[in-house]
Amino acid sequence: MLKVLIAPNKILSEKAKQVKKVDKKIKKIVNDMNICLEKQKDPQGVGLAAPQVGYNLQIFIIKPHEKEKAQIFINPKILKVFEVTSKVKSKKKHRKNLEGCLSIPKIWAPIHRKDRILLEFTDINGNILTKEFSGFHSIIIQHEIDHLNGIMFTQRAIEQNKALYEETGEKLEKIRA
Secondary structure, rough: OOOOOOOOOOHHHHEEEOOOOHHHHHHHHHHHHHHHHHHHHEOOEEEEEEHHHHEEEEEEEEEOOOOOOOOEEEEEEEEEEEOOOHHHHHHOOOOOEEEEEEEEEEEOOOOOOOOOEEEEEEEOOOOEEEEEEEEHHHHHHHHHHHOOOOOOOOHHHHHHOOOOOEEOOOOOEEEEO
């Protein structure tokens, strides 16, 4: 079974390479990634990028909810980000959702992500698709695309001047203001 790499690991800071062809090898990697993501319980993962399991390839899977089937994204590219209306923005602005990462265990931060994106990607059958994603799906996709570009969510926290929190037992303690 694949193991999730923990930061600092060189591959986590490298830009992933494009997949030239969706063949048996790529399908096996995706299958193994799916098994690996399913096994993540503390915390339960909602996304996994190929670099996190040692493959420097532009592939990630997301599984926002336990009962959902994992969605596969190969060579993803954000075509457009949508600004939400001011009415919706004001509600979302106060949201305190914390983002975490399987490669940086027990660290959390309130990262600002776009609520809606238009994405082009290749599916597991080699088809190039364009689809809009919003809400939690959009957030996870942006996090995973960051992985493909060698960017960890802690870097985003620093860029956005956000606090980092460490999980200690049942509590979260601020480790960076």
